[in-house]
Amino acid sequence: MKRIAIDMDEVIADFNPKHLRLYNQDYKDNLTLEDLKGGRLAVLRPHLASEITEYLRDPSFFRDLEVVKDSQRVIQSLSQEYEIYITTAAMEFPSSFTAKYEWLREHFDFLDVLNFVFCGDKSIIRADYLIDDNASHFEHFSGQGVLFTAPHNWNVTGYDRVNNWQEVQQYFLK
Template sequence: MNKQRIAVDMDEVMADSIARFREWYGRDFQLELTLEALRGKNPHEAVAPEHQPALRAYPNAEGFFRDLPIIKDSQRVMKELAEKYEIFITTAAMEFPNSFLDKYQWLRQHFPFLPWRNFVFCGDKSIINADYLIDDNAYNFDGFRGVGLLFDAPHNAHETRYRRVCGWQEVATLLL
């Protein structure tokens, strides 16, 4: 019997890239970038205009994705899901070409139970053939044929078109 497939985004679903934006912004400008300031906005939209180019450049910088914090409960729930489903990591790495090696090494370190063959570095996620896509960016559901599950993040606070999951425990409740 074939298992159902779940495609899982990396940034803001498994890896906390917002923490890196906040860290580097504090380092570079000695200002705090709060989660409340990020509500409904991308990081560069939440800062003064003169700081926006720096925030837009961060994801292209070497090392930005190297050692991101792990989203709470993602390892445990993903391991449980992998027993029941076929799991694919689908990350839009094409947008940030410097991220490939860092993302690959991060996945191997923190999710060693997932086979490297199931890592998909892509641009348009509508090509992914899966039953579910767990992602923090609603535009990735455009053209996706399965069920989109919007992983809660500050920037998608105002998105209402898709089923929202607020953390990995809710994913577990829904899919396990």
């Protein structure tokens, strides 16, 4: 059975709406997802980069993110034909471990908890495919990278790309 490794943030956990909401509320701004196309919030507001990053250090930030539309249904279907691993580069924000684990247990309870991988460098993952929003994770990954569209990777080319979970389903369950 082939393996698919799936990133968490911006792929199955809808990270940007909460991050933007908190930022806009605290700094009386009104940035939208459209404003993030081709970049990240901290790049758009470099004078507030450390404050913007600080939201992610809150141990509860990742606990109540919305689930990306159709990800549960499609991953459940994929799990009938593939081994599924959720791989999240949690080392950058170690305080996120508990929240991410609890979030995965709540929303992806049909997956084995032993298939939740908290790591830094994803090149250690042995899988046939990696679905990720960050193309840098494909550089040393031995399998096939599949770029999941997110605002920050809007201009990235050179990879197979999926824009949503319906396209993931078409890509893997042809």
